[in-house]
Amino acid sequence: MASLRQIKTKISSVKGTSRIMSAMKLISAVKLKRAQDLLVAYRPYSDAYQDTTMSVAKRCDQKWHPLLRKSDDPKKLHLVFVTSDRGLCGSFNSSLIRKLETYLVTDTKSYEEVTFSFLGRRGRDHFEREGISVASNYTGITERNYSQISEKVSEELIREFIKGDSDEVILVYNYFKSALTQEITYEKVLPIETDSEGEDETLVDYLYEPKRKGILNVLLPQYVQVRVQRAIQESMTSEHAARMTAMENATSNANDVIKNLTLLYNKTRQAMITTELMDIVNGTEALSKGGSE
Amino acid sequence: MADGIHLQVITPTALVIDEQVDEVVAPGEAGEFGVLPGHTPFITTLHTGELKYRKGGVENKLIIEGGVADVRDDKVNVLTDGVKDN
Numbered sequence: 001m002a003s004l005r006q007i008k009t010k011i012s013s014v015k016g017t018s019r020i021m022s023a024m025k026l027i028s029a030v031k032l033k034r035a036q037d038l039l040v041a042y043r044p045y046s047d048a049y050q051d052t053t054m055s056v057a058k059r060c061d062q063k064w065h066p067l068l069r070k071s072d073d074p075k076k077l078h079l080v081f082v083t084s085d086r087g088l089c090g091s092f093n094s095s096l097i098r099k100l101e102t103y104l105v106t107d108t109k110s111y112e113e114v115t116f117s118f119l120g121r122r123g124r125d126h127f128e129r130e131g132i133s134v135a136s137n138y139t140g141i142t143e144r145n146y147s148q149i150s151e152k153v154s155e156e157l158i159r160e161f162i163k164g165d166s167d168e169v170i171l172v173y174n175y176f177k178s179a180l181t182q183e184i185t186y187e188k189v190l191p192i193e194t195d196s197e198g199e200d201e202t203l204v205d206y207l208y209e210p211k212r213k214g215i216l217n218v219l220l221p222q223y224v225q226v227r228v229q230r231a232i233q234e235s236m237t238s239e240h241a242a243r244m245t246a247m248e249n250a251t252s253n254a255n256d257v258i259k260n261l262t263l264l265y266n267k268t269r270q271a272m273i274t275t276e277l278m279d280i281v282n283g284t285e286a287l288s289k290g291g292s293e
Numbered sequence: 294m295a296d297g298i299h300l301q302v303i304t305p306t307a308l309v310i311d312e313q314v315d316e317v318v319a320p321g322e323a324g325e326f327g328v329l330p331g332h333t334p335f336i337t338t339l340h341t342g343e344l345k346y347r348k349g350g351v352e353n354k355l356i357i358e359g360g361v362a363d364v365r366d367d368k369v370n371v372l373t374d375g376v377k378d379n
Contacts, residue, residue: 044308048301048370052363056336147305206365209323209337218338219361 004272007265011258018254024088025247032179032240034143039176039233046230053223056216058194059205065216066162067224070191074167077111078135078160080153080189080228082173082235083123085139089239090246092174092182093122099184100172115166117153119232141232150229157228158221161190173231174238180245182238189227192220298330300346302355302371309376310346310355317369318345319362328364335364344371 062068081100083093100123108114115135118124124137136156138149160166169190174182208215300317302310317328320342328335339362344355360373 038306041306045303045305045372048303049372052336052361052370052372055363055365059334204334207333207335209321209326209335214322215336215338215361219336222361 004265004268007261007268011261011265014254014257014261018251018258021247021254022251025244025251028240028244028247032237032244035233035237035240036176036179038143039237042230042233046226049223049226053192053219054194056206056219057192059203060216062191064212065220067158067190067192067216067220070193071167074110075112076165076167077108077114078117078157078166078169079114080117080119080157080169080171080231081123081127082171082231083118083120084235084239085121085141087122088246089243090249092239092242092246093120093126096172096174096184097123097126103172103186117156119149119153120235141236143236146232146236147229150232151225154221154225154228157190158224166190171227171231173235174242176234176237176241179241182242185234187227187231189224192223296330297367298328298332299368300371301369302344302357302373302376304373304375306375312348314346314348316347319369319371320344320357321362328369330367332364332367334366335362337362339371339373 057068060068062070079100081096083096087093104114116127116132117135118127118137119139119141121139124134124139128134136153138153141149157166157169161169168188171185171187171189173185173187175185177183206212297313297315298317300310300312300314301308315329318325319328320340321337322340323337325342326335326337339357339360341358342356344357346353346355356377357371357373358375358377360371363370363372
């Protein structure tokens with residue numbers, strides 16, 4: 001049986017851990033609030049941007065802009081994988097990685113070449129260990145710099161796509177549904193295509209001002225940036241939510257452990273007292289017997 | 294409301310305006326343009342300038358910082374980087 005001192009040390013170390021975890025939970029809650037506010041504010045903008053771009057793309061011929069070029073037989077896939085930089089956020093990164101790994105096995109057979117970009121350290125670290133080459137990689141994404149980063153990323157994606165180094169670009173990230181649920185999402189960003197090919201209503205083409213080319217040159221690259229930024233924001237918000245939940249669970253687990261250890265401590269203490277008492281009683285008994293004779 | 298135009302002014306940080314109006318005048322790339330109900334689909338980039346909209350005879354103004362305006366089906370979506378109240 002562990003000595004009293006050992007149990008006591010253990011209790012205080014678990015208490016320390018639990019205190020750190022509940023502090024991390026509070027920090028995550030604050031960060032979640034901030035990220036969520038930014039995300040909720042950004043969603044209408046990015047949705048409207050998407051809506052406008054889709055409505056333009058629907059009326060456009062693929063030949064009118066290189067970003068609309070749809071390959072009949074796509075060979076080169078580029079995956080942009082958004083994870084977090086840090087761990088301690090439950091299954092946030094691991095489930096995303098697992099999902100992507102099955103996806104790579106099952107859904108990418110038709111491609112000859114798959115390249116990767118990573119936003120966030122966790123995904124990169126994992127796939128680097130697997131020996132997958134990393135095309136580009138961004139870490140240290142915060143609330144302050146995500147719009148610059150998404151600009152850089154989208155420029156890179158567009159350059160590559162126009163050069164023909166990729167035929168399709170897919171974003172993989174955690175979509176923030178609520179503080180308790182995040183959903184792994186795949187989104188095709190390039191080529192820019194409309195989801196409803198079927199509807200055959202004759203659409204009146206837009207009047208473009210200035211020229212159509214000019215509008216497309218502004219609208220389409222900006223659209224890619226909006227999509228990337230949206231993915232980053234969704235993922236960041238999800239990360240804080242996931243960490244908050246994970247820390248919440250960890251704190252309550254630690255408290256359980258503390259309860260059990262305290263119980264053990266008290267039991268041990270009582271057992272010791274009993275043994276000591278018995279020793280004393282025995283001792284006095286022996287002494288008094290010896291004295292009376 | 295069947296008549297009128299649905300005007301939305303959206304920035305990356307807020308949905309500034311989301312209401313039914315009678316007329317919109319915006320600073321387009323090639324000059325100021327007005328939109329009344331029944332306008333043909335129209336898309337333009339915007340200058341920094343004054344966006345005016347009229348609702349029941351009252352005219353409101355708003356400064357917008359560039360962006361894109363998308364006019365279709367009696368809807369005007371103004372996607373801009375930022376706004377300043379006048």
